[in-house]
Amino acid sequence: VKVAILGVGLIGGSIGLAARRRAGARVCGYDPNPKACAVALDLGAIDEQASDIGAAVAGAQAVFASAPVGALAESVRQALALAGADCVVSDVGSTKLALQGAREDPRFVGGHPLAGAETAGVENAREDLFEGATWYLTPAPSTNRVLYGRIEGLIELLGARPAEIEADAHDRLMASVSHLPHVLANVLVAQAAEAFEREGCPPTVGPSLRDTIRVAGANTAVWTDIYLANRDALIEAVERAVNGLEDMRAALLRADAGALAAWNERARAARKQLLGGDTPSADAAP
């Protein structure tokens, strides 16, 4: 089986490594930056380097478009135009409705692996990056289910757990569970830095603040594209967060200990559901 990787970075490179070693695939890579392909060849993440998308997808049974979000739609469009009738084309972007144009093609299956690492770039690619990770797949009604089964099986061989979900449900979900955490971290870090400055106090970062702002200020080009690609769902998620804050502020204004306690208990239950276990006391010690 021939697999094409369009965009050989951390994710594309890791797909290549796992596809070669775990699925016995022959992997052909294309990247606008030829250096990335040279590194990928060295690392064994690809078997061969294509000079353009047409050469990469020629004869392939599966294509993973793994370019940055801003370049993804064009990469998928070209792959569908150039790939054969029996080739499944997928992508790894963190929003799925943005690829609406491709969704009418029966060969296209949107995808999104919930995996990443502290460090980008093909040089950090790992065969086990997807081990145990959820990998969302968002087929459309027109999707060819045989091709869907092929990409699903391939993803299982990479070590991930495929999870089928509607594209719009996926994007709404990501707005709340991935994009909003970045938005809140950005708001908090700016406010904390201003507070230290306003009070004339050298910054000292306790454990709660440290964790909560860790993902703040992520790569600006990548995240501006993500925020805009998921604009409608994110606007709604931000509105919900504002409402949540306004409710808490109203309880504070009323000095309503019962409402604050109930609000905290809801958070405690939700945390237990998502992370398992109780909250450590962190800076709550005194």
Next chain:
Amino acid sequence: VKVAILGVGLIGGSIGLAARRRAGARVCGYDPNPKACAVALDLGAIDEQASDIGAAVAGAQAVFASAPVGALAESVRQALALAGADCVVSDVGSTKLALQGAREDPRFVGGHPLAGAETAGVENAREDLFEGATWYLTPAPSTNRVLYGRIEGLIELLGARPAEIEADAHDRLMASVSHLPHVLANVLVAQAAEAFEREGCPPTVGPSLRDTIRVAGANTAVWTDIYLANRDALIEAVERAVNGLEDMRAALLRADAGALAAWNERARAARKQLLGGDTPSADAAP
């Protein structure tokens, strides 16, 4: 030198351990729960157990009130009523204006060590808990500076870095850098759990969400007290956060890539200032 610890938990016990081993102090502990004192004696966190606050502070040169926030004001009041004229009384609460009543006593110096641990209770006390930690001190104009110097020196012996700050500045600062992170984590975790449920999707928690909600749902009794003790400053901090979110949402509504990029760059600079280094890519990989 005799040091009294009123409230022998993680913080009180750690002060006791460090005061005995690093400052050569004789430490007398009082706790409404006698079991805590028994454990503290076993662990070497105190030399002796007092049956009441009066016995604990009798003959002491320094007192640390380390009860939970809700019980702190009464503990400090009793300590000041029963301690000698040459005894400095401090506390470890995370808000300082709440102890306003004590602030007119020249023997009182409010304090707040920025230290904690994943696990509460005297059994988790550590001699090095305060090593390198900022320990805010909030003297009032009426504070006796000789007594201030004594508590400052003692705190240095415990391994911490004393930092003098006005009580109201301290509380405003904590609202933004300690209490708000908990509020945002609570709002986010509830919203994320609702989103998984609404989309009919089993929860899968990626690295960004995991970090950002770690401190959510902290001990309800403790945190309800903290939120109420710092009510005015926290109301203002929540308002600022709402404004920050509204600005971001307005940029999304306008699809204003430039404003979103500038907003993210400000967060990036603030993060670098507070944590040092750039943001890892986290779930931004694709």
